[in-house]
Amino acid sequence: MSxxxxxxxxxxxxxxxxxxxxxxxxxxxxxxNVRVVRVMCSGRVDPTFVLWALQRGADGVLICGCHPGDCHxxxxxxxxxxRIPLLKKMLTQLGIEEERVRLExxxxxxxxxxxxxxNEMTEQIRELGPFSRNNGGExx
Amino acid sequence: xxxxxxxxxWAASCGGCDVAVLDINEKILDVAEMADIVLWPVALDFKYHxxxxxxxxxxxxxxxxxxxxNSEQEKIARLLRAKSKTMVVxxxxxxxxxxxxxxxxxxxxxxxxxxYVEAPSNDNPGRTFPETVTxxxxxxxxxxxxxxxxxxxAQVVDVEYFMPGCPPPVDLxxxxxxxxxxxxxxxxxxxIASDKALCDECDRxxxxxxxxxxxxxxxxxxxxxxxxxxxxxxxxxxxxxxGCGLRCIKANMPCRGCFGPPPGVLDQGAKLVSxxxxxxxxxxxxxxxxxxxxxxxxxxxxxxxxxxxxMLKRKRL
Numbered sequence: 236m237s238x239x240x241x242x243x244x245x246x247x248x249x250x251x252x253x254x255x256x257x258x259x260x261x262x263x264x265x266x267x268n269v270r271v272v273r274v275m276c277s278g279r280v281d282p283t284f285v286l287w288a289l290q291r292g293a294d295g296v297l298i299c300g301c302h303p304g305d306c307h308x309x310x311x312x313x314x315x316x317x318r319i320p321l322l323k324k325m326l327t328q329l330g331i332e333e334e335r336v337r338l339e340x341x342x343x344x345x346x347x348x349x350x351x352x353x354n355e356m357t358e359q360i361r362e363l364g365p366f367s368r369n370n371g372g373e374x375x
Numbered sequence: 376x377x378x379x380x381x382x383x384x385w386a387a388s389c390g391g392c393d394v395a396v397l398d399i400n401e402k403i404l405d406v407a408e409m410a411d412i413v414l415w416p417v418a419l420d421f422k423y424h425x426x427x428x429x430x431x432x433x434x435x436x437x438x439x440x441x442x443x444x445n446s447e448q449e450k451i452a453r454l455l456r457a458k459s460k461t462m463v464v465x466x467x468x469x470x471x472x473x474x475x476x477x478x479x480x481x482x483x484x485x486x487x488x489x490x491y492v493e494a495p496s497n498d499n500p501g502r503t504f505p506e507t508v509t510x511x512x513x514x515x516x517x518x519x520x521x522x523x524x525x526x527x528x529a530q531v532v533d534v535e536y537f538m539p540g541c542p543p544p545v546d547l548x549x550x551x552x553x554x555x556x557x558x559x560x561x562x563x564x565x566x567i568a569s570d571k572a573l574c575d576e577c578d579r580x581x582x583x584x585x586x587x588x589x590x591x592x593x594x595x596x597x598x599x600x601x602x603x604x605x606x607x608x609x610x611x612x613x614x615x616x617x618g619c620g621l622r623c624i625k626a627n628m629p630c631r632g633c634f635g636p637p638p639g640v641l642d643q644g645a646k647l648v649s650x651x652x653x654x655x656x657x658x659x660x661x662x663x664x665x666x667x668x669x670x671x672x673x674x675x676x677x678x679x680x681x682x683x684x685x686m687l688k689r690k691r692l
Contacts, residue, residue: 249495260591271536281645281646281649282642282645282646282648282649283640283641283642283645283649283686285645285684286642286645286686286687287686289687290686303658304437304582310658313658314652314653316660316662316663317652317653317655317657318648318649318653320652320664320667321648321651321667321673322645322648322649322652322664323647324670325644325671325673326673328480328673328674328675328690329674329690329691330671330685330690330691330692331687332690339559361408364668367691367692368611375384
């Protein structure tokens with residue numbers, strides 16, 4: 236059986252979730268691999284969520300927020316922009332490919348952009364293969 | 376009252392936890408008064424077969440320090456669990472993996488290569504590595520099996536209490552000794568430390584947390600009055616359990632996280648990423664990238680004591 240990546244999408248309520256909704260109502264075809272979770276703000280995304288998702292069955296995590304300057308809470312997306320690069324550096328040290336975690340800005344009018352991000356990420360993760368939950372070694 | 380039977384054991388540890396037990400000074404006499412020590416490899420000459428000969432649950436308390444990184448340690452952990460009524464996970468290595476668990480960034484093959492071939496003091500052209508069984512004249516020699524992954528004690532056996540710290544501070548050890556003496560033990564699963572984060576207990580002056588540069592501890596002499604994080608030094612206080620008596624902070628050094636995550640925190644490293652990155656005072660992508668660059672070893676810094684107990688547990692193999 237071919238490998239179908241599971242991607243958890245953490246989408247901000249104000250822009251990106253509406254953007255994904257627009258992709259749907261506009262009948263845009265895109266990869267069905269993303270499982271969307273609506274959060275109030277990309278700034279609400281605790282790095283723990285990303286690890287939790289990977290540990291519990293996701294092969295990748297996509298975080299989407301409003302474009303810089305557009306945050307409903309003024310600077311929540313700036314917090315995400317500060318945290319995710321540091322998280323990615325830490326995950327790289329733990330042997331996790333950079334492409335498995337992705338932060339993108341998607342506005343409510345960018346349904347097509349959301350669809351193309353999901354398509355691209357799905358293909359990248361398909362290339363990488365499943366996220367290894369084998370904790371490593373014969374005693375892990 | 377019959378004397379309590381007490382066992383102390385060290386697995387993958389440095390011996391500091393055993394020294395910490397002696398640091399209770401004259402109170403050690405109370406311990407000797409109260410308890411018979413049945414096993415303490417660092418100090419007394421008891422053998423494993425003495426323990427094997429005992430009945431199950433005949434040891435009242437076992438203070439187990441050190442992580443589990445080979446088959447001997449796992450075997451003794453299981454043995455002591457079977458023989459002990461109460462298992463106290465003693466020190467950061469037993470609780471969270473501690474410094475030995477930094478070995479989870481690598482694996483057995485890499486560690487052996489480094490230790491027995493690459494290290495400058497080696498002369499090992501035949502690439503001799505430790506084997507679990509070696510044939511020699513006169514018989515077979517056995518060595519414990521070295522694991523790829525360092526484990527916490529609770530990942531190997533059921534335990535009753537956790538006592539973090541590198542090493543656990545004297546006042547917490549005394550608290551446990553008193554509890555044992557009076558029989559007033561806390562609920563099973565308790566962590567013998569504070570339930571607050573270290574920052575809550577820290578008395579340094581805290582103002583607005585906004586930083587533009589990360590300093591490594593050797594690059595700067597910090598102001599002893601002000602919050603270390605506000606001075607740009609990575610301090611693990613926001614995501615570390617308190618109760619340590621602020622030993623490092625009082626020495627003007629940042630918290631390194633040895634007490635593990637506070638209650639409710641699932642992953643100390645992830646919370647530290649969140650805490651540290653959130654105080655960057657910049658929105659520019661380049662500036663953020665520079666500050667990420669300045670944290671030379673985020674995984675080693677944020678999981679310094681907790682990698683074995685973290686969500687991801689180890690580097691992917």
